[in-house]
Amino acid sequence: MTKILSRLTRFYRGNNAGIIGSALIALVVALCLAAPLISPHDPDRRVGRPHQPPSAEHIMGTTRAGKDVAAQALHGGRVSLIVALAAAGLTTAIALAVGVGAGYAGGRIDEGLMAVTNIMLVFPQLPLLIILAAFLGNVGPFVIAVILGLTSWPWGARVMRAQTLSLRRKEFVTAAEIMGESRWRIIAVEILPNLISLAAGMFVGTALYAIGAQAGLEFLGLGDPTVVSWGTMLYWAQSSQAFLVGAWWEFLVPGTLIALVGGGLALLNISIDQVSNPRLRTGPQMKRWRRMAATLDAKRREGRA
């Protein structure tokens, strides 16, 4: 427990992007979790006149069906966030299984798995999703999470395989092999723990992608329009021509929430990258390094002159 805490403090110290990103996500998640407590109205019920602008009664206005936008956004956020988490979890799990499997087993298994991965990788994902969703017909949130998870793993699998290959050649793995440890134990005890930070980065990256892809699919009308989520809110706003009658709040509320979560995940993603590869750092800690380089340069020039 203390180990996790100290790791977390190390991650967040001086890491402004990470702090802001996590705070944004935490804020939205907390609001959505508290939906039943703080929601002003029932999200599924007609509670006002259609297309009401924001007012004291409906702080974020109403939809064409007279439903409260704020209530829908809070409750719908739960669906959107759960789909993103589930899709990211499934993707990371498949990427780990395929990547570690291919990297550790090697030979035929590696070749076969990588052939499938490479083909999946060059396939344009969204058209694939559209076709799948179209043939399955108005898919619910659960199915969306599954198809996002099943189609987004190839890039991660390649990264995991590369990392596994380099881990395999490390001394501690060789030592475990010589000691006669079983393959499963080596994978679980020696290899997987070293992939955790990579997997965390992948999870955040996929969640970011899944939030957008899910909203996009639902916006196009491929989701189940009777389930309230941020994507279907956009869909209803579009199909009831909310913009053209001036009901901008119907787009603004779900759009802003998606953007906040997306932005937060993006910031978190950048900071995880920078922690796992210090070369990529951009933060203020670079200042000292630059000052050192500058004085060195100046000294060198003086010496030459």
Add this chain to the structure above:
Amino acid sequence: MAFVIRRLAFYLVAVFVAITFNFLIPRLMPGDPVDAMFAAAGGRMPPETIAAYREMLGFVDAPLWQQYLQYLRSVLMLDLGPSIMMFPTPVTTVLAGTLPWTVLLAGAATVLAIGIGCGFGLYAAYHRGGRVDRFAPVIWQFAASMPQAVTALAMFFIFALTLGWFPLGFGFNPNLRPGWSLDFVASVVMHAVLPLLTLLISMIATWVFTMRNAMVNVLGEDYIAMARAKGLPTNRIMRRYAARNAILPVVTAASMALGFAVAGQVFVETVFNYPGIGQLIVRAVAARDYPLMQACFLLIVLGVLAANFIADMLYVWLDPRLRS
């Protein structure tokens, strides 16, 4: 040369997988397109019509492998059947009318995004830890993290609907006659600005990061230290030594990004009612026009695969190690 042949074989396999997928999907799913049409017609459809539709769409009572061979042949002959939505126009004719718009938009967006993004990335890596390096990549990434549908809607609302700077939709002013007249070209450009901006916002971040990170990694190499030790001017080191090698990952990323550009196209074209393939596939899905839908999918996949192949060949040309 072996590399070229291996890649070519790989893409041929990928094309086959795409065609097979297209063949299998409607046959594996519960119900078939004709059932959907039957339901859409409220069950009022004479059996002969149903049988005729089945025949037309290739759902004959033959073993699967025979159907598959027949499907392969019709794809090779570019005979993809008539569109249901625009019956009896052949699917290929419908596609031909929309293809130029998508190619125009995706092409312009990809080229501009690579140019602008790599410029930013190069500058950020050159002035590492400076103001641009600290803020530009994060701001671009933040902008790109918004789903394209949301960005497109925001653009539409602010610049087209509220400010009225740009037209509300479509590829050109329908009152003008298409041709190479100045008015028409100006109209096409004005209509393309907002869709293009939306695509750029979501695409540039990738290039900033790819270029910056590649540059930063290359700058840590020994031969850069060597060049510095020789006292070569920084500018020359950056351009002749570092950027040359940093461009390789950019080419790989270019092939990946094309699939992404196509995806963005779907949302942008839907929001701005742009007459391209992205919008067509969404309309085909809504109208349950299965032949058109599958043809759109096939065309998009083939386009992305072809572009990937070109990027691979570019890589061979840039990286001498692969040519031996």
